Amino acid sequence: MTTTYLEAIRRAMLTEMRADPSVFIMGEDIANYGGAFKITEGFLEEFGPERVVDTPISEAAIVGAAIGAAHMGLKPICEMQFIDFIAPAFDMIVNFAAKVRYRTGVGAGLVIRGPCGGGARAGPFHSQNVESYFANVPGLKMVAPATAHDAMGLLRSSIRDPDPVLYFEHKFLYRRVKEDLPENEDVLIPLGKARTHREGDALTLVTYGAMVYKAEEAADRVANQDGVEIEVLDLRTLRPLDTDAIVASVMKTGRLLIVHEAPRFGGFAGEITAQVCEEAFEWLDAPIRRVTAIDTPVPYSPPLEDYFLPQTEDIVTAARWLLAY
Amino acid sequence: MTTTYLEAIRRAMLTEMRADPSVFIMGEDIANYGGAFKITEGFLEEFGPERVVDTPISEAAIVGAAIGAAHMGLKPICEMQFIDFIAPAFDMIVNFAAKVRYRTGVGAGLVIRGPCGGGARAGPFHSQNVESYFANVPGLKMVAPATAHDAMGLLRSSIRDPDPVLYFEHKFLYRRVKEDLPENEDVLIPLGKARTHREGDALTLVTYGAMVYKAEEAADRVANQDGVEIEVLDLRTLRPLDTDAIVASVMKTGRLLIVHEAPRFGGFAGEITAQVCEEAFEWLDAPIRRVTAIDTPVPYSPPLEDYFLPQTEDIVTAARWLLAY
Amino acid sequence: MFRDLVRTRALEERLENLLKQGHVVGGLYRSLGQEATAVGTAMALDDGDWLAPSIRDLGAVLVRGLPPVDVVLQYTARAAGPCSGKDNTNHYTVVDLGILGPVSPLGTQLCVLNGVALTFRNRGSDRVCMTYQGEGATRTGASHEGLAFASALRLPIVVVIEHNRWAFSTRSEQLAAVRDWADVPKAYGVPTISVDGNDVLACREAGVEAVSRARRGDGPTVIVAETYRMVGHAQHDPQSYMPAEELEEWRGRDPIARYERYLLEQGLITSDELLSIRHEVDAELDAAVDQALAAAMPQPLEARTRVYDAPEPDVTPWTRGPGVAGPGAALVRT
Amino acid sequence: MFRDLVRTRALEERLENLLKQGHVVGGLYRSLGQEATAVGTAMALDDGDWLAPSIRDLGAVLVRGLPPVDVVLQYTARAAGPCSGKDNTNHYTVVDLGILGPVSPLGTQLCVLNGVALTFRNRGSDRVCMTYQGEGATRTGASHEGLAFASALRLPIVVVIEHNRWAFSTRSEQLAAVRDWADVPKAYGVPTISVDGNDVLACREAGVEAVSRARRGDGPTVIVAETYRMVGHAQHDPQSYMPAEELEEWRGRDPIARYERYLLEQGLITSDELLSIRHEVDAELDAAVDQALAAAMPQPLEARTRVYDAPEPDVTPWTRGPGVAGPGAALVRT
Ligand SMILES: Cc1ncc(C[n+]2csc(CCOP(=O)(O)OP(=O)(O)O)c2C)c(N)n1
Ligand SMILES: Cc1ncc(C[n+]2csc(CCOP(=O)(O)OP(=O)(O)O)c2C)c(N)n1
Numbered sequence A, B: 001m002t003t004t005y006l007e008a009i010r011r012a013m014l015t016e017m018r019a020d021p022s023v024f025i026m027g028e029d030i031a032n033y034g035g036a037f038k039i040t041e042g043f044l045e046e047f048g049p050e051r052v053v054d055t056p057i058s059e060a061a062i063v064g065a066a067i068g069a070a071h072m073g074l075k076p077i078c079e080m081q082f083i084d085f086i087a088p089a090f091d092m093i094v095n096f097a098a099k100v101r102y103r104t105g106v107g108a109g110l111v112i113r114g115p116c117g118g119g120a121r122a123g124p125f126h127s128q129n130v131e132s133y134f135a136n137v138p139g140l141k142m143v144a145p146a147t148a149h150d151a152m153g154l155l156r157s158s159i160r161d162p163d164p165v166l167y168f169e170h171k172f173l174y175r176r177v178k179e180d181l182p183e184n185e186d187v188l189i190p191l192g193k194a195r196t197h198r199e200g201d202a203l204t205l206v207t208y209g210a211m212v213y214k215a216e217e218a219a220d221r222v223a224n225q226d227g228v229e230i231e232v233l234d235l236r237t238l239r240p241l242d243t244d245a246i247v248a249s250v251m252k253t254g255r256l257l258i259v260h261e262a263p264r265f266g267g268f269a270g271e272i273t274a275q276v277c278e279e280a281f282e283w284l285d286a287p288i289r290r291v292t293a294i295d296t297p298v299p300y301s302p303p304l305e306d307y308f309l310p311q312t313e314d315i316v317t318a319a320r321w322l323l324a325y
Numbered sequence C, D: 001m002f003r004d005l006v007r008t009r010a011l012e013e014r015l016e017n018l019l020k021q022g023h024v025v026g027g028l029y030r031s032l033g034q035e036a037t038a039v040g041t042a043m044a045l046d047d048g049d050w051l052a053p054s055i056r057d058l059g060a061v062l063v064r065g066l067p068p069v070d071v072v073l074q075y076t077a078r079a080a081g082p083c084s085g086k087d088n089t090n091h092y093t094v095v096d097l098g099i100l101g102p103v104s105p106l107g108t109q110l111c112v113l114n115g116v117a118l119t120f121r122n123r124g125s126d127r128v129c130m131t132y133q134g135e136g137a138t139r140t141g142a143s144h145e146g147l148a149f150a151s152a153l154r155l156p157i158v159v160v161i162e163h164n165r166w167a168f169s170t171r172s173e174q175l176a177a178v179r180d181w182a183d184v185p186k187a188y189g190v191p192t193i194s195v196d197g198n199d200v201l202a203c204r205e206a207g208v209e210a211v212s213r214a215r216r217g218d219g220p221t222v223i224v225a226e227t228y229r230m231v232g233h234a235q236h237d238p239q240s241y242m243p244a245e246e247l248e249e250w251r252g253r254d255p256i257a258r259y260e261r262y263l264l265e266q267g268l269i270t271s272d273e274l275l276s277i278r279h280e281v282d283a284e285l286d287a288a289v290d291q292a293l294a295a296a297m298p299q300p301l302e303a304r305t306r307v308y309d310a311p312e313p314d315v316t317p318w319t320r321g322p323g324v325a326g327p328g329a330a331l332v333r334t
């Protein structure tokens, strides 16, 4: 069955909610309306208002209620209308959800999910990638799928996970990514495992989210034009990070390029670089490089947003620089 | 005049408030009471309730009011009673203060300052280092002084800065650091410049905040016992980062150790590592290493907190490993 | 005032067309049916006062003097727009006109406007501030902190709650146990004025009363304007959840038709004069649209400017195409 | 109830001594003078109900059955304490007793308790939740979102606002224009009960009324308890800002002395019985202190456990002493 990325997210929630009555979802405009992106359309009818809860505009209250419900054994999913609106819940996530198991022994297995990312001409507040705001917060897990298959399998695992998971779905992929996903296939992908999106031996390109496709495009172009194969590793889970997979690939290729859509300074590439330096320094035949957005908010006007976002051409340039090193 | 780190912060504000009537301060319990750490004691009497403003317990409202006042040409200082309480203002800082100049052309020159850091047996919510929560947010500057001299000079520059500055004062240093600071000396230190705390040629140790003292202790021990000189670079400003100074030192020593008090994963060391990899890879004679807190919240009980925090012994071990590499 | 009501609606109609034609690329949130609230209350302000519009307050911004061409330049993401193409919808701050733009996260704008009001108070000025919030936005933590802060510090500020029955798809009754929104300000010791938000004269009157209080130094006032959102939340919203009878009922209370009737009945204006206002507005707005569409988009490199108050943008190597080589290119040890 | 009042005060006195002796290493926030609010209201709860104490609600926690020794273990940072030494003060969550601990950032606890109440509601249980907030904490965004959420969803929850006149050094009148704190819940369409917070019987009565509403499914209630903080904010606060006359006045309303008088006057108890209760409490608490001080501090390596629900803690090389070598040590290319 041809399934979009969006439909995969929807099906993951349907599957888990049908299988486990303790799974429920809260958010703004998710019940009556079916969500700003219509991901939960029909959920209210199937599961009733107790399990599909329209809330006031209050992200901290939503996440807070999820923590309490998780303490009681429920499995809450919180929808942020846009992931940018996770910011008003920052304190609740960082200081309550992330720390509560460590402090008290009582965990908070919950999922916070919402549309992230640019390319939709949606301006500074509907386009952000927020993973780095939470990267230094022990107690959280973070997921950023690129394919429909992964979106489904990782969301199901996230819902089952006993700890708080931030699940970033890239809105640019919602309807653009289409895959054949068997209707009844039990897709369940463990958190913390990267995926080799494209095999290669000349250079390791580590990325995640929507950038996987630009990386692939760049790798194909380099393969066609230069006859050299780039390995594209899709992290899928940002925390726990699959350091083993990254290190193994770098040991094979000797070169590392990291690509992410968030701005450069303080971005997630830093942590990857640090870990590779620690664990595979001797295998590096060239400096580790990163291609990222520039260090600004996400601008609105198309020429500006296009300049802001990393483009295939940038990746090709960086890859060639590394290959020639 | 012997001046503590705390007194230096106080004097910086006094100097700026006396010189410039547009400087004012807002916070909880700062006027009548003089602040939880008594940094603003006497300010109300000297400057009056218009410029020393006790507020309700509402960090978002405090930072918000500072943005508006900055738009009007005032120079606000916001005190967070503990820097941990910056979290409820996260949205206001990241989405309003940091982005407003870029979006609208109207800047928000303001300072948010408060006590950070561990070692005071204050538990998970009065001990955090929050710099990494903000590291991926273009538009912000971040300052973390280690000495009384720097605390004074950097705070004065932060107050004068036309952009939002997060100023992290380490509570462990408040009364422990004492320096001779001339009463009338015009200490004014530009943001964005690191300081060589201790010269050396065998290894570059990059750090900031309270860790400067543990780094120094470790360097002294290695010098005494191994006869090798470690260069300790105190970043002082985290953003803009003084990449030039770091790179210059690494080009001299060929080895880099980064030490910070925040947890390891997603910590600030990542960005430093990435920049050094990009700019001085060929000069590295050993992997870049980091000594940090462990990946947990800050625990309360003394044996736990001592284990959590990076200790001099850890730094010595890591330095020796690098030196022997 | 009639002219501003007409300008508001007509300008939004043009923006809607531009959206359909692909010239407006972000979202568009209309104030159809509730124009009187913004226009009427904003009339109460004087020179030097500040106004912080919410998403449905184009009318207030026009009253404050923002030229329609700036609005079109903004929505069409042009370099010459008030945000230079860097932000969308009504997110502009224009210091000369005393306009403080919102950000998307609801509620925070009030907190920021408090700082403007605080500056007035500290400088001994009698200028005042006015802002708008949907009833949905009042549920945010930031809105609460903002109103409590304004009340505690007795700031010269007027908050207009636009109770238009919907927060996106969510009915206000469904998601707040408050029956009368005029009760909300009681939690802050702030006086309330309830007003028919579709009666532009009543809105102006409420505005004048609230603004005078603030100007006298008597602190904040909340105006609760009862109105109705006559379209979906945004242009992409099919609004199927909105009951047809309710829409029909409120159509009968259309604020522009109503004020037009009043003006004619009172003999304050003739049909000819009304018509010529409409023609003038059309001409003004057509010209604005033409001018905006002829204006240039920003240059890509402009994306890098204005993050900090710095003369030169940061160089961000390795993110841009072939022209830019990383400094590392030169950093091979020799 | 008398016993719980006495236990609360006596236990806090012991904690104060332990602080002076250096056994309690973090902060200590006393409820001196306001013990009746927590003790009285908590009496209204039944088995299976949940309670979320604020910093000055030791009394409520003791009523719910937390053994005093656990309190001392917690404050002295022992491994056997309810937080295993990982957090301080009253930050413990004890599922078996239905106690949901706070975190330091004020206001958020109410939002979390909403989730417990939501679970009760969804499971068709008639269990209820009760929580406490200082009047200062009600100014936070989280508190507002929490109460609005509880009201919108009609959750079975009781919020006790402890109006003790101070938020740290800040007088409640100084920093909120609200005159009567009973007005606050009006913003949420939530009924209020005002009560003399130093009258333990009145507090219990208010608690019973509010709890019954919640149990019936009629949604949240706010109890505003008027009381007074008889000491500084924390043990490190010299409290010089507190007017002596006001303290004197409130000393006359001491809730324990008052209830003791009542019991004696009504002939409900004899002085001898009162004395023997005090002796029993002393014995209980002395034993608790001894037991706690004899207990072990946590092992350093325990710092690494329990971040996630994982059998093994993450290894964090290069942060710990000589014993632990980084994996990089082995990673030299051969
Ligand atoms: C903090 C936050 N959460 C969610 C949103 C998404 N959102 C935008 S407008 C809106 C509804 C606003 O309703 P209301 O405040 O009543 O204003 P109206 O649209 O009716 O004018 C929502 C949920 C947001 N902008 N900010
Ligand atoms: C968000 C936040 N900001 C600041 C603080 C610091 N703080 C701790 S207690 C307190 C005063 C609380 O007053 P109130 O809520 O009235 O409770 P009381 O101490 O009177 O019981 C403050 C400001 C905090 N804990 N959380």
Ligand SMILES: [Mg+2]
Binding pocket: C134, C135, C136, C162, C163, C164, C165, C166, C167, C168
């Ligand atoms: Mg509305």
Ligand SMILES: [Mg+2]
Binding pocket: D134, D135, D136, D162, D163, D164, D165, D166, D167, D168
């Ligand atoms: Mg209080």
